[in-house]
Amino acid sequence: MDLTYSAPEAAFRAEARAWLDANVGPFRDASSNTADGFAKLREWDRLLFDARLSAVSWPEEYGGRGASLWEWLIFEEEYWAAAAPQRNSQNGIFLLAPTLFEFGTNEQRGRILPKMASGEEVWAQGWSEPNAGSDLAGLRSRAERVVEDGRGGWRLFGQKTWCSRGAFCDRLFGLFRSDPTAERHRGLTYLMVDLRAEGVEVRPVQVLDGEEGFAEVFFDGAFVPDQDVIGEPNDGWAVAMATASSERGLTLRSPGRFLATADRLVELWRARGDRSDPAVADSVVRAWMDAQAYQLFTQQAVSVLMAGEDKKMGAEASLNKVWWSELDLSIHEAALGLLGDEAQLDSDWLRGFEFALAGPIYAGTNEIQRNVIAQRLLGLPRG
Amino acid sequence: MDLTYSAPEAAFRAEARAWLDANVGPFRDASSNTADGFAKLREWDRLLFDARLSAVSWPEEYGGRGASLWEWLIFEEEYWAAAAPQRNSQNGIFLLAPTLFEFGTNEQRGRILPKMASGEEVWAQGWSEPNAGSDLAGLRSRAERVVEDGRGGWRLFGQKTWCSRGAFCDRLFGLFRSDPTAERHRGLTYLMVDLRAEGVEVRPVQVLDGEEGFAEVFFDGAFVPDQDVIGEPNDGWAVAMATASSERGLTLRSPGRFLATADRLVELWRARGDRSDPAVADSVVRAWMDAQAYQLFTQQAVSVLMAGEDKKMGAEASLNKVWWSELDLSIHEAALGLLGDEAQLDSDWLRGFEFALAGPIYAGTNEIQRNVIAQRLLGLPRG
């Protein structure tokens, strides 16, 4: 065990901190859930990309630095400590890109990744459908195989919903049912589709905070060429699941994000002084500690990943998911507790709380994660 | 709504308080889980019986006072405020007696109740079997119908377990499988058996606190005459269930018991002064409030029962059960929190905590109670 950073790691931290200090200011309050904010955040992704800070862990050929997981963690710590904004590109970088690295072709990677990192092409995820939330295998949107003018591809029909920032995004990735005769988990194909294409309709959906970044997306014969299939046709479930248990379990929500929020919670606590209740103090301490524990758990997991040949998180990713989502809530609840009567008013803490409430729902509900923990980590029998 | 007590109620409270103050002293520390304590508590039941305070709500002919539920609540408040001991007779008075009032014959009531209240005959319950804990319908102990020398009755075979105070009790009540061909919930008969009879073996079981009041009871042909069947043969399930949803849901654990413990918790808190943590203070306040809420909930339920013709608690009894069992734990956990390092040592609080830990398990686990709340009070579908 050696918990000191190497000289290059320390230097990278210093570089990232300095760059962020110098650049983040005008972008700090931009929201990717409003049209204006989204446009501004395209610029922000471009700035990051030009500094090769948009996707530090990617190979240099795609605009990254080939950074290690440690350096990625360092970057994230600095990013959130600088109060930098949620990025437009997060679904692309954290969800689609790992899939392309594992299952994509070189052609796909070269064509897609640099534009993703530079903010030129922003990706929406298309996991949910009206009747397939937790039960992803219940997907009904269809991809029909076609060959038109000698060009092979797919025509899409159906509906995706809860596409974050979908109202403003350029492209969407997701699973579509390509073989309706196959069993629930089979016959799905992993496709990438242009949201501006003919046969695609994007309808904004207003959510809790009143912003309209979310969208429903309707497909009525939109065309996707064969080159935009990831992995083999009808093998989309395996592609999606394999990536879900890869590093992605680790990198979806970095510790840096919660460490920064927890530190702001402590600042709020100290600023309120005697006005805060001793019982609330305990909730502040617990939340801050939970963020620390998340960092340590992650450091331990990264050490395992770095040592092993097979970089898989496996079912441990479920422990991770439950912890960070409930941690995020604990931090914000403690803050609202500190605010007392003032919690009747809108604030960054309240908006953060609303956002945090979604944590136990998306990316696999915490109920399902607990099933996975019980059945796959503890070996209990299915119900 | 009128939350004042009538003059007779106030007089009864004064009488009970004075009597308890004068008499409880020598019995206060007796434990019904040791042989000596049990013997002493037979005397205590006798004293209570002679003062007509052993079962105040029973009709006078059986040694009660025909007290209302309000007076019963008053008595219980005074009983526990006086730090009087757990009674030998509790399973008889709170579990068997309500069944006899609802399904017993006059002969049975006259023969059994006075001796139960005076402590002459102490009853054990025989609900659990090694393979039937939560799943009461999984009972396997058998009752074989016999007619011997013109005398009708039943021969018992099998095993009961977790009979509280069974090592010292005189008689046992419980369900036995009388028709092995019937479905799980049918073919059970509610029987009362003499623990000193031939064909009965009682083996003490030591539990957490090291005391040996619990017992396993083995039956190898013990005889039970027909007069000791409650209700109809093969109808025991209905008898047991009907009584479980009667007032018993209310009277199994009276608010007075928890109010007294919560007040002792506050005394401990005040006595420890600054040595206690502010975060622990909040747990003290919450536990004390939970006891108050339990009293209020009970007063509300009693008002409904007193107004209605059909004195049934129904599935609401499950709300009651979950609340008091978790309340009991909260009180004791708060106390152990106040004790800090001293919680490494044995104490009344620690023993109370061990006892409280059983609350969510016995009388229907809290998991099952929550199923009942969801399915019967909220109308959710069975799994």
Added chain:
Amino acid sequence: MNFAFTEDQMAFRDAVRTLLEKECPPEVVRARWEGKPTEVWASLSDMGVVGMTAPEDAGGLGMDELDLVLVLEECGRAALPEPIVEHAAVVIPALREGGGKTAQRWLPMLAAGEAVATAGLGEAPLVPDADRAALLLDDHDGCLHAVEMSACELTPLDSIDRGRPLFAAAWYAEKDTKVEADFELAFDRAALGASAQLLGLADRMISMTVEHSKEREQFGRAIGSFQAVQHRLADALLRLEFARPVVYRAAYAVARPGECAPADRSLRVSMAKAYAGDAATDAARAALQIHGAIGYSWEFDLHLFMKRAWSLAAAYGDGSFHRRRVGDWLQQREDSDA
């Protein structure tokens, strides 16, 4: 001893529920969100609800907190976007007790619902629905003052619940604004009123979620058949059903000052607010988790109730404020005969 409401009280409650089901569906709450006027105040005035705590000679119904608590529960269930707590539970009783010219002038108008009153009594100076109100009851140096809204400078604040918009109000305390009524009592009444509404909100969110979980299917079965969902809703119901008598007991304490010293009244109210706030925010949490993403949608009604619950749970002292008040009382009481 009888811990039950009268047939009359329950009949009035039922009538209010029926009226609000008809006249205050979610669309009416949404209209208030968008700043549009609602009709429901007039209907509640016609029914006598708005003036129920005013003396009969001022045109009211002369009712007390025991009548009121059931009615406010219904207002909570409907997420009524009106300052009914401040108007009927706080200002009218304070004027009734304070008497004087202000009462003479205002009580008849408030009783008839022709004028709306609100109040600003919390730790933070937040006045709900000041845009709707003609009269403000506020505290200054521990005393209550009634000020005409036209004499106040209002600053709209960014309320998390736009069905309960909040304002800062600046005004001058003068001799003739003073109301000879007790500030602590007014605060307790506001907290009690919020508690009653929180019960109704919890009930509404639990009902919505039960319905949803019976209909929504995942993995080939209704999600309400999963034990995790069942136990979460069971816990929400448990909290609600135990909060209920605590709130009613507090209403009794306020309604019967002769049986209850002020410190004991505040104790009862603090318990009510702590339990009701927890019950409603817990119900909100369970509701959102079980609804999943749809619960997040602006078009779906859940957030109207959820945000009201958050707003009222924080108003007039949150749970930890009130538990601390209970703790102080426990530390100071003379013996253990509570």
Added chain:
Amino acid sequence: MNFAFTEDQMAFRDAVRTLLEKECPPEVVRARWEGKPTEVWASLSDMGVVGMTAPEDAGGLGMDELDLVLVLEECGRAALPEPIVEHAAVVIPALREGGGKTAQRWLPMLAAGEAVATAGLGEAPLVPDADRAALLLDDHDGCLHAVEMSACELTPLDSIDRGRPLFAAAWYAEKDTKVEADFELAFDRAALGASAQLLGLADRMISMTVEHSKEREQFGRAIGSFQAVQHRLADALLRLEFARPVVYRAAYAVARPGECAPADRSLRVSMAKAYAGDAATDAARAALQIHGAIGYSWEFDLHLFMKRAWSLAAAYGDGSFHRRRVGDWLQQREDSDA
């Protein structure tokens, strides 16, 4: 940066586990409950475990807290009824650092396991296993003293865990009993040692409960297939798996004083003790609930582990003590660069 143990550390841990599985089954713990001597101390001495923190020139293995933490986890898993934390994690390091005659005389005997040492460093003056020990490390006026047990007056106390019996010890502080080592560090080491054992206890109770819930059937199916049981065990595992790296991080902080100021070390230890105590008491609660009545039985082994968990969770500062210490640190730190 590498948050992992070495192959050697894990191999030593595995060897200790194997030894304890063989030599410290529940019957051995029960023997200690009944006051009978155990053989396991001698085996652990032979293996070098008892003296692992002693310098090599005193016959020890010269190991640090990173080696020790994994070993103590195994001792917790076995509910080892010996003062291994006090002996190996507290007294030997304090003597090693304090030096002087006491160290010269005692270290070789302690390293060889020929003499047993214990300590009394908590808020309450409770000395575990004093009946087994020849040497006591205790604090007086903020300083540490090493006293021969023969010079102490021992009073047996009623420990909730008879596998970890407790005593009050009366003794006289004299010049030559003083040990020039840091009290706070000794306390942190004791808390860290208890934390490591608590991890092992939690792990053991979770495993026992998983096995039970796979086998026990109710309503025609294994109880472990019910979602309520699955989620309860999932939560217990979650707490354990997140407590683990927090405890290891604290071990690192103690083992590398050069990288960690004393206040930061105490912070890390406090986090460890709070998480490990919660993990173990939660696991105990889940275990008892899921076992049901059988878990209550004296003959069933669960209570041996449960009571050790309760005892150690309260020892050397309970959760709220340590969270308050973290809170004080947060209030005092200079900026947010923790």
